[in-house]
Amino acid sequence: xxxxxxxxxxxxVCLIVCFRxxxxxxxxxxxxxxxxxxxxxxxxxxxxxxxxxxxxxxSWLVSVFAMANLLLGMREDVLHxxxxxxALKESYAGRGHASLDVYVGLAIxxxxxxxxxxxxxxxxxxxxxxxxxxxxxxxxLALRLVTYEAINLFGGKSELYAAxxxxxxxx
Amino acid sequence: xxxxxxxxxxxxxSALVAILALVLALLGLGMKFNFGAGMTLSHLxxxxxxxxxxxVSFLFGWIRYDLAGALALLAAVVHDQLLALALSSLxxxxxxxxxxxxxxxxxxxxxxxxxxxPVLREARAVGRSVSQRxxxxxxxxxxxxxxxxxxxxxxxxxSALLILAFxxxxxxxxxGAVLPLxxxxxxxxxxxxxxxxxxxxxxTPRRKGRK
Numbered sequence: 001x002x003x004x005x006x007x008x009x010x011x012x013v014c015l016i017v018c019f020r021x022x023x024x025x026x027x028x029x030x031x032x033x034x035x036x037x038x039x040x041x042x043x044x045x046x047x048x049x050x051x052x053x054x055x056x057x058x059s060w061l062v063s064v065f066a067m068a069n070l071l072l073g074m075r076e077d078v079l080h081x082x083x084x085x086x087a088l089k090e091s092y093a094g095r096g097h098a099s100l101d102v103y104v105g106l107a108i109x110x111x112x113x114x115x116x117x118x119x120x121x122x123x124x125x126x127x128x129x130x131x132x133x134x135x136x137x138x139x140x141l142a143l144r145l146v147t148y149e150a151i152n153l154f155g156g157k158s159e160l161y162a163a164x165x166x167x168x169x170x171x
Numbered sequence: 172x173x174x175x176x177x178x179x180x181x182x183x184x185s186a187l188v189a190i191l192a193l194v195l196a197l198l199g200l201g202m203k204f205n206f207g208a209g210m211t212l213s214h215l216x217x218x219x220x221x222x223x224x225x226x227v228s229f230l231f232g233w234i235r236y237d238l239a240g241a242l243a244l245l246a247a248v249v250h251d252q253l254l255a256l257a258l259s260s261l262x263x264x265x266x267x268x269x270x271x272x273x274x275x276x277x278x279x280x281x282x283x284x285x286x287x288x289p290v291l292r293e294a295r296a297v298g299r300s301v302s303q304r305x306x307x308x309x310x311x312x313x314x315x316x317x318x319x320x321x322x323x324x325x326x327x328x329x330s331a332l333l334i335l336a337f338x339x340x341x342x343x344x345x346x347g348a349v350l351p352l353x354x355x356x357x358x359x360x361x362x363x364x365x366x367x368x369x370x371x372x373x374x375t376p377r378r379k380g381r382k
Binding site: 007010011014049050051053054055057058059061062064065068069072095097098101102104105106108109112113116117118119120121123124125128 | 213216223228270273277278281285289292321329330332337345348349
C-alpha cells in the first residue's frame with residue numbers, strides 16, 4: 001500500500017518544490033483526477049484489475065506530463081521577468097497545445113479501439129478514454145481556474161510560483 | 172531523403188531486437204504467459220489495434236501538423252509498438268506475461284505521444300522562427316531535442332517510478348504483467364530522442380507556389 005502511494009506523493013512534493021503555489025494547485029488537481037478516475041471506474045463496474053489500474057494510472061501519467069509541461073513553460077517565462085498571469089496565459093496558449101494534442105490524439109485512438117476491439121483492449125480503452133477526458137478537463141479547465149484564483153488571492157509575486165534558479169547566459 | 176547516422180543505427184538496433192524476438196517466437200521460445208493466460212489471447216486483436224493506432228496517428232499528424240509531422244508520428248507509433256511487443260516477448264522468458272498484455276502494449280502509446288508530440292511541435296516552432304540558410308533541418312531537430320530535454324526527463328522519471336512501484340508492490344507475476352508498459356516506455360524514449368526528430372528532419376517539405 002505504501003509503495004502505491006510513492007508515485008503520487010513524490011509527484012506532489014516535486015511539483016510543490018519546483019512550482020510552489022502553482023505546484024500545490026497542480027498536486028491537488030492530480031489528486032482530484034485520481035479520485036474521480038477511481039470513482040468513474042467503479043461506477044461503470046470495471047473492477048480493480050491490473051487492466052483497470054493500468055488505464056487509470058496511465059491517464060494520470062499523461063496528466064502529470066501535461067501539468068509539468070504547462071508549469072515548466074510558466075516558470076521559464078516568470079524567471080525571464082514576465083508577470084505570472086501573463087506567463088500562465090502564454091503557457092496555455094503555447095505549450096498547452098502540445099498537451100492538448102496528446103490528450104486529443106490518445107482519446108481518438110481510445111474511442112476507435114472501443115469500436116474496433118471486443119476483448120481486453122476494449123475494456124482498457126473504455127477506462128482510458130474516460131480518465132483521459134477527466135484529465136483533459138482537470139488540466140485545461142480546473143487547474144487554469146484554480147491557478148488564476150490563487151493569483152487573485154495571494155498576488156502575483158514571482159517567488160510564489162517559481163523556485164529561483166540561475167538562468168544560463170545565452171551565446 | 173537522407174537520415175542521420177545515429178537515427179539509422181537506432182533503427183537497425185530496433186530491427187535486430189524485433190528479428191531476434193521473431194526468430195525466438197518461430198523456435199517456440201517467444202511470449203511466455205503466466206497461468207495459461209496465452210490461451211485467451213487473440214493476436215488478431217493486437218495487430219488490429221496497432222494498425223488502428225498507426226492510421227489514426229498519421230491522419231491526426233497530417234491534420235494537426237503537416238506531412239512530415241504525420242510521417243514522423245506514424246513512424247514513432249509503429250516503431251514503439253513493434254519494439255514494445257518484441258521486448259515483451261524477449262523478456263517474457265524471465266517474467267511471464269499476463270492476459271492484459273495486448274491492452275498494455277496498446278496503452279504504451281501514451282508514452283509515445285507524451286515523448287514525441289512535444290519534440291515535433293518544438294521542431295516546427297524552431298523551424299518557423301529561423302530560415303533554412305541559418306539552420307539545417309537536422310540542426311532544428313537537435314535544437315528541439317535540447318529544448319524538450321527537461322520535460323522528457325520529468326515524464327520518463329515519473330513513468331518509470333510509477334510502473335516500478337506498481338510492479339514491486341506485488342510479486343514477479345505483477346512485474347511480468349506490467350512488462351509491456353516498461354518496454355513501451357523504453358521504446359518511446361529511444362524513438363523520441365534518436366529516431367523521430369531526425370526522420371522529421373529527413374522529410375523535406377514541398378514548397379508551395381513558384382518564384
